[in-house]
Amino acid sequence: MSAETIFSKIIRREIPANILYQDELVTAFRDINPRAPTHILIVPNQLIPTVNDVEPEHEAALGRMFTVARKLAKEAGIDEKGYRLIMNCNEHGGQEVYHIHMHLVGGHALGAMLAR
Ligand code: DGP
Numbered sequence: 001m002s003a004e005t006i007f008s009k010i011i012r013r014e015i016p017a018n019i020l021y022q023d024e025l026v027t028a029f030r031d032i033n034p035r036a037p038t039h040i041l042i043v044p045n046q047l048i049p050t051v052n053d054v055e056p057e058h059e060a061a062l063g064r065m066f067t068v069a070r071k072l073a074k075e076a077g078i079d080e081k082g083y084r085l086i087m088n089c090n091e092h093g094g095q096e097v098y099h100i101h102m103h104l105v106g107g108h109a110l111g112a113m114l115a116r
Contacts (some may be wrong), residue, residue: 002049008101011045025061026103028068037107038076038083042068046071047100064103073075078106083113084113 003037010017013029018030028090031039044061054062066085073079083106088095 002015002047002072003098004047004054005097005099007041007097007101008047011043021061022071025064025087028072036105036110037081038073038078038105040068040072040076040104042102042104043099046112051087051093054100057101069102069104072104073106073109076106082106 009015010019010029011022012046013019017032019027020030021028024045026042026044027050028040028042031041033039042065044058044065046058046061048058069085070079073083083104086103086105087093087100088103093102
């Protein structure tokens with residue numbers, strides 16, 4: 001069993017978060033430390049620590065993360081100008097919370113994908 005993170009408590013609504021969307025597979029809430037005008041985290045309700053732990057049985061939740069990203073980007077009014085979806089994995093990827101999550105960021109031009 002993997003160790004739960006703060007995200008499991010947010011999903012179960014045991015601690016406060018600005019939840020924008022929730023269904024049986026995924027939950028989306030505003031990042032506590034936004035790096036852009038829109039910065040939303042979309043997470044599977046089931047704990048998957050890293051992308052390295054993804055299995056075929058997770059495909060429904062992972063696919064739902066994209067359809068929810070599309071919906072929330074439209075609701076935020078950033079769909080036409082564009083946005084970025086980011087998933088960090090492990091130390092070199094800069095992952096801080098070991099419950100996989102998709103960052104939906106946008107609201108202004110985000111610049112180069114990676115610092116050189
Ligand atoms: P990452 O580096 O990809 O693991 O990003 C983790 C993100 O999670 C980071 O942008 C800050 C956010 N975060 C961490 N703790 C909390 C929390 O308690 N509430 C919310 N809403 N976001 C959090």
